[in-house]
Amino acid sequence: MRKTMLGKCVLWSCGLVPMAALALGDGPVLQRHVDQAAAESGAETFDALFAQGHELFMAKFNQYDGQGRPATTGGGAPRVAGSAPLFLRTSGPDSNSCAGCHNDPFVGGAGDVVANVFVLAQTLDPVTESVSGRFSNERNTLGMQGSGAIEMLAREMSVELRNQRAAGMQQARASGQPVRVNLSTKGVSFGALVAHPGGHYDNTEVQGIDADLVLKPFHQKGVVVSLREFSVNAMNHHHGMQAVERFGMARTGSADFDQDDVADELSVGDITVVTLYQAALGVPGQVLPSDTETLVSTLVGERVFERVGCADCHVPLLALQGREFVEPNPFNPSGTAGVAELRNIRFDLTTQGQLPRLEPAADGGALVRAYTDLKRHNLCDEEIRHLCNEQLVQAGVATELFVTRKLWDVGNSAPYGHKGDLTTLTEAIDVHGGEARYSRDAYFALDQRGRDAVIDFMKSLQMLPPGTPDLIVDSTLQGVQKTALQQRHKLAVQHALAEVPERPLHDKGRR
Ligand code: HEC
Numbered sequence: 001m002r003k004t005m006l007g008k009c010v011l012w013s014c015g016l017v018p019m020a021a022l023a024l025g026d027g028p029v030l031q032r033h034v035d036q037a038a039a040e041s042g043a044e045t046f047d048a049l050f051a052q053g054h055e056l057f058m059a060k061f062n063q064y065d066g067q068g069r070p071a072t073t074g075g076g077a078p079r080v081a082g083s084a085p086l087f088l089r090t091s092g093p094d095s096n097s098c099a100g101c102h103n104d105p106f107v108g109g110a111g112d113v114v115a116n117v118f119v120l121a122q123t124l125d126p127v128t129e130s131v132s133g134r135f136s137n138e139r140n141t142l143g144m145q146g147s148g149a150i151e152m153l154a155r156e157m158s159v160e161l162r163n164q165r166a167a168g169m170q171q172a173r174a175s176g177q178p179v180r181v182n183l184s185t186k187g188v189s190f191g192a193l194v195a196h197p198g199g200h201y202d203n204t205e206v207q208g209i210d211a212d213l214v215l216k217p218f219h220q221k222g223v224v225v226s227l228r229e230f231s232v233n234a235m236n237h238h239h240g241m242q243a244v245e246r247f248g249m250a251r252t253g254s255a256d257f258d259q260d261d262v263a264d265e266l267s268v269g270d271i272t273v274v275t276l277y278q279a280a281l282g283v284p285g286q287v288l289p290s291d292t293e294t295l296v297s298t299l300v301g302e303r304v305f306e307r308v309g310c311a312d313c314h315v316p317l318l319a320l321q322g323r324e325f326v327e328p329n330p331f332n333p334s335g336t337a338g339v340a341e342l343r344n345i346r347f348d349l350t351t352q353g354q355l356p357r358l359e360p361a362a363d364g365g366a367l368v369r370a371y372t373d374l375k376r377h378n379l380c381d382e383e384i385r386h387l388c389n390e391q392l393v394q395a396g397v398a399t400e401l402f403v404t405r406k407l408w409d410v411g412n413s414a415p416y417g418h419k420g421d422l423t424t425l426t427e428a429i430d431v432h433g434g435e436a437r438y439s440r441d442a443y444f445a446l447d448q449r450g451r452d453a454v455i456d457f458m459k460s461l462q463m464l465p466p467g468t469p470d471l472i473v474d475s476t477l478q479g480v481q482k483t484a485l486q487q488r489h490k491l492a493v494q495h496a497l498a499e500v501p502e503r504p505l506h507d508k509g510r511r
């Protein structure tokens with residue numbers, strides 16, 4: 001049907017029809033494709049690249065753009081053309097645009113439960129209409145505000161861990177003895193490995209990260225290394241929009257791998273700008289309540305959050321050595337353009353991109369207040385099993401493991417939990433068993449005021465409207481000096497904290 005509607009020749013085979021000639025009547029939403037060489041040359045301003053990325057993120061792709069993937073699964077495998085529906089809520093294509101899901105409370109943000117994704121259903125051939133956990137892992141949409149900083153943190157951490165491993169091997173070779181290496185970066189421990197002089201590693205004690213020691217910060221499972229890799233996946237999965245760098249002639253032998261009669265659907269430059277756009281979205285901040293009682297509760301909660309152990313995993317601050325986001329990521333897997341194919345495009349996360357921006361540090365780096373250690377944990381034990389609700393193994397990672405959720409946007413990214421099936425923050429804490437059980441129990445042992453304070457603190461961590469100049473604001477979005485407020489309410493905070501038990505000595509913090 002598609003062929004007769006579109007006519008194979010109209011768009012591409014004729015070759016001579018420039019896209020602009022299709023302005024009358026129906027035509028592609030994307031009026032042009034981004035040229036990677038032009039983007040690399042610096043001829044266009046960063047803001048122009050950001051604007052093009054925004055356009056791609058918002059675009060409700062249609063059949064002239066190449067929406068749909070009749071002959072490809074959402075996992076990228078070939079299948080018999082036309083053997084699956086054009087749209088299917090479970091296996092996909094499941095939506096018109098990236099912003100169709102990532103829009104709460106504004107574009108680039110999180111999503112309502114209605115925007116959940118049935119992860120891994122996209123790989124099925126034949127497709128499934130079932131939402132049963134036997135066929136997919138249902139996940140709630142994440143916000144990607146601040147994700148440029150997250151990708152750069154993961155890169156710096158991977159490099160440091162891999163350097164530790166290499167140094168261990170060097171020592172093992174020199175001494176002829178096995179060497180035990182403690183893996184730790186930015187204050188987060190990833191267990192240990194043993195380097196053997198023969199050249200192999202014993203990775204049985206490596207924790208919370210893959211044995212390749214490449215930290216993959218994206219997906220709640222921690223299985224995707226870069227915004228670029230995620231974007232190439234998502235474009236195919238959700239929209240049937242195929243990136244040349246993965247599905248083009250050079251890799252598949254076809255310019256129209258998904259057989260929808262549109263060739264070369266997304267250029268390398270298109271993927272670059274949609275990546276830069278996500279990396280340069282505003283960074284989540286903190287809204288400090290104007291009302292004194294709630295403000296004091298929020299300031300108290302920030303301290304109690306640490307005392308009961310939440311901060312062991314939800315690490316309040318990780319420091320970046322650099323300030324730049326550099327595209328592409330050196331750890332990109334094949335099928336995602338990387339350093340071999342592309343020249344670096346850089347921007348400064350503290351001075352460029354959407355406001356509010358990342359906070360610069362005095363040492364030339366930047367401060368990332370994301371409340372995560374970017375490490376995978378198991379929050380299940382014999383009694384508390386809510387978060388062990390998945391049945392399918394994704395990318396080889398055990399079903400009970402999830403990356404510590406970033407909390408910097410938790411105040412306006414409800415619902416909660418990887419599936420989005422928890423409606424309040426208290427419910428989210430209640431399902432913390434396993435590795436977090438000591439902390440959850442310490443939280444529920446607090447009196448009501450102490451618990452309310454932790455919740456008030458988390459409610460203050462929010463995505464701020466694009467264009468907000470400051471990261472810490474009052475309820476009217478005016479910038480405030482937090483240290484001055486802390487000083488002003490010091491006695492009230494101290495008084496409230498006197499009611500909260502000090503950290504028990506026996507608990508073993510994760511770090
Ligand atoms: C049908 C809803 C939906 C659509 C459409 C969608 N996403 Fe997502 N997105 C999700 C969900 C759900 C997650 C969380 C997935 C998980 O944890 O497994 C997510 C996660 C992400 C992440 C990882 C964020 C993180 O911190 O781990 C990125 C990046 C992303 N999406 C980019 C995109 C891009 C780019 C597009 C468009 C090409 C897109 N998404 C389209 C629902 C959607």
Ligand code: HEC
Pocket residue numbers: 308309310311312313314376377379387402403404405410413415416417418419425428429432435436439440443454458510
């Ligand atoms: C052992 C590490 C660990 C500790 C300790 C911990 N958490 Fe978590 N937290 C996680 C992980 C992992 C997730 C993701 C769970 C999931 O959805 O599968 C998470 C998720 C959450 C969420 C859900 C956020 C969302 O947007 O869905 C909240 C809220 C939260 N934690 C708050 C807390 C609080 C408050 C404490 C202290 C009482 C705490 N956590 C202690 C690891 C931890």
